[in-house]
Amino acid sequence: MVNSFSSEDVERLSTGIPGFDRLIEGGIPRGFFVAVVGEPGTGKSIFCQHFIAEGIRVGDKNIYVTTEESRESIIRQAKQFGWDFRKAIDEGKLVIIDALMGRHDEPWSLSSLDVEELVNKIIEAKKYLGYGRARLVVDSMSAFWLDKPAMARKYSYFVKRVLTRWDFTALLVSQYAVTTSLGFGFGIEHVADGIVRFRRIVVGGMLRRYVIVEKMRQTDHDLRMYEVKIIKGKGMVLEGPIRARKEDFALPRKVWLKMLESELMKELEVSGEEHES
Numbered sequence: 388m389v390n391s392f393s394s395e396d397v398e399r400l401s402t403g404i405p406g407f408d409r410l411i412e413g414g415i416p417r418g419f420f421v422a423v424v425g426e427p428g429t430g431k432s433i434f435c436q437h438f439i440a441e442g443i444r445v446g447d448k449n450i451y452v453t454t455e456e457s458r459e460s461i462i463r464q465a466k467q468f469g470w471d472f473r474k475a476i477d478e479g480k481l482v483i484i485d486a487l488m489g490r491h492d493e494p495w496s497l498s499s500l501d502v503e504e505l506v507n508k509i510i511e512a513k514k515y516l517g518y519g520r521a522r523l524v525v526d527s528m529s530a531f532w533l534d535k536p537a538m539a540r541k542y543s544y545f546v547k548r549v550l551t552r553w554d555f556t557a558l559l560v561s562q563y564a565v566t567t568s569l570g571f572g573f574g575i576e577h578v579a580d581g582i583v584r585f586r587r588i589v590v591g592g593m594l595r596r597y598v599i600v601e602k603m604r605q606t607d608h609d610l611r612m613y614e615v616k617i618i619k620g621k622g623m624v625l626e627g628p629i630r631a632r633k634e635d636f637a638l639p640r641k642v643w644l645k646m647l648e649s650e651l652m653k654e655l656e657v658s659g660e661e662h663e664s
């Protein structure tokens with residue numbers, strides 16, 4: 388007996404990270420707007436670069452908007468993982484819209500962090516790249532409403548509504564302000580078809596990074612949190628899931644971090660014992 392609708396009917400775009408694709412039945416459904424949230428240094432930009440590198444590889448049109456790093460910084464970072472973004476730009480497969488430098492003398496720059504200017508520039512880039520399936524990264528979206536967080540939801544809705552007609556599958560990055568637990572990402576999260584959350588914690592003097600898929604419409608996604616490694620020459624790699632329950636993540640952050648810490652300490656002790664024996 389076959390269901391009238393099964394998740395196999397959904398066209399999916401690989402993220403370029405095999406370990407991550409496995410969490411979401413092979414990839415992100417075409418046309419989805421996915422929020423990528425997390426604190427600084429958790430791997431959000433590198434995750435997005437994988438997605439773009441994969442797009443270049445399979446012949447999609449690719450647009451990367453950068454607000455926190457310059458275009459040159461993105462190109463240099465990508466190169467460390469073996470991706471030639473410069474070549475893709477020259478071949479008309481990729482446009483990197485630089486919203487950091489605020490230049491006026493260069494076509495693919497934003498002169499200000501204005502949502503309307505952003506959307507117009509993205510559409511212009513899509514027209515330049517041509518007809519067909521497209522990937523969009525906005526890294527980060529939250530930069531556009533830093534000085535007016537109350538507008539986050541309205542702006543997110545506007546961006547999605549306008550860009551939906553242009554055949555984009557999009558990753559919208561959002562900084563997560565930890566200290567205040569004030570999520571600048573909330574705007575995006577309300578309209579997002581999917582939410583990928585990155586986290587970081589220092590355990591036993593070591594920085595560890597994690598990722599969890601909190602939401603992915605039309606997808607029987609994995610509910611576990613995975614450790615993430617960023618490896619020179621390779622990029623992002625997912626390690627095994629951590630042994631904690633989904634419910635734990637719904638707890639207040641402080642409580643949750645304490646539990647995660649003790650969980651990881653236990654693991655460290657166990658592996659320490661194995662080495663000793």
Ligand SMILES: Nc1ncnc2c1ncn2[C@@H]1O[C@H](COP(=O)(O)OP(=O)(O)O)[C@@H](O)[C@H]1O
Nearest residue numbers: 426427428429430431432433434467617618619
């Ligand atoms: N070539 C590299 N080899 C290993 N780790 C790297 C390399 N380049 C960057 N990283 C790691 O990735 C981190 C930056 O990740 P990034 O995706 O920019 O974070 P975010 O966008 O969440 O702020 C760095 O702090 C570093 O730990």
Ligand SMILES: [Mg+2]
Nearest residue numbers: 431432455526
């Ligand atoms: Mg970043």
